[in-house]
Amino acid sequence: MTQVQVKRLAYIQIETEDVGAWVVFARDVLACEVVQGSNDREAWLRVDDRPWRIHLTTGPRNDIVVLGLEADCLEDVEAMHARLAEAGHAVRGGTAEECRARGVQALRHFVDPAGLAVELSFGSLVRPQQPFHAPVAHGGFVTDTQGLGHVMLVVENVAEVQRFYCGLLGFTISDYVSTRDYGGRQGDFVFMRCNERHHSLAIGFLPIGRRLGHLMLQVREFDDVGHALDRVHRHGALQTRALGRHINDRMFSFYVRSPSGAQIEYGWGGLEVEEASHVVRTYDVTSAWGHQHLTK
Known part of the structure; x- marks a missing residue:
């Protein structure tokens, strides 16, 4: 019998004080397609044949x-x-208007133990007749059954949040990292998967004052990591971590700061887990090599 669970990261919404700057960054550095109708107050970004994957709205939170x-x-x-209701979590069904806005057949709203709004859906609209059109030469992003990519969320109550996503939403722990030198500070992280991607969600605590630590976008072609890094420097964006390869998911990547402050990991070659043979491990470094922190 198939396990009842979340199957992928579908989308995220980011509130930013400067939607216009985010749009320029996403288009010119990340190679996202900006959806027609986007403006300086609200914008939508594509990375595949979904109508959008990243929703940008105006506000002070930058998160x-x-x-x-x-x-x-x-x-x-x-x-x-x-399951959520039985565990005492308030769940609200999405209205027909909300489902149309998200492009889904059904929608549920609830809040995780760290206070983040979560939306659970199924039946997302896809537009294969309107293929993703990158604004620069680009081989595309790894999405499909693996979803948008992954997010690293900063939470104070790590154990409680981990139990929520694993116990109620069906995520599985892939591994742990506990390091004394995450940019000069202690870093303890839990990595969780819901499909073959090594992790769609990571959580841990860092004193950075925001919920989103980073969003990872995975490209299909190795050279697109290098081309993106060239664009980072050409457009004056701030690279926050050097090129490197993560020790757990084997992602070859670098990090760059977005206009709202959160980091974007831009990577290639992430591990796809084979369920029958995967063993949960703990690592004491985040990367096999590289990924030096370039900013404080």
Whole structure:
């Protein structure tokens, strides 16, 4: 019997004081497609054949405000709704208007133990007749069954949040990192998966004053990491971590600061987990090599 669970990261919503700057950064540095109708108050970004994957809205928080998760069927959405309610979490069904706005067949709203708004949906609109069109020469992003990418969320109550996502939404722990030198400070992180991608969600505490530590976008072609790094320097964006390869998911990547302050990891070659043979491990470094922190 198939386990009832979230199957992928569908989308995120970021509130930023400068939507216009974010749009320029996403288009000119990250190679995202800006959806027609976007403006300086609200914008949508594409990375595949979905109508959008990143929703930018105007506000003072400069942080993630919605985490969009996706199930494979309505029955799974309803089962997780019941599971959440039984555990004492308030769940609200999305209205027809909200479903149309998100481009989904069904939607549930709730809040995780760290206070982040979560949306659970299924049946997302896809537009293969309108393929992703990158604004620069680009081989595309790894999404499809693996979802948007991954997010690293900064939370104070790590154990409670981990139990929430694993116990109620069906995530599985891939591994842990506990290091004394995460940019000169202690870093303890839990990495969780919901499909073959090594992790769609990581959590840990860092004293950075925001919920979104980073968003990872994975490219299909190795050279697109290098081309993106060239664009970072050409457009004057701030690279925050050097090129490197993570020790757990094997991602070859670098990090760059977005206009709202959160980092974007831009990577290639992430590990796809084989469930039958995967062993949960703890590592005491984040990277096999590289990824030096370039800013304080």
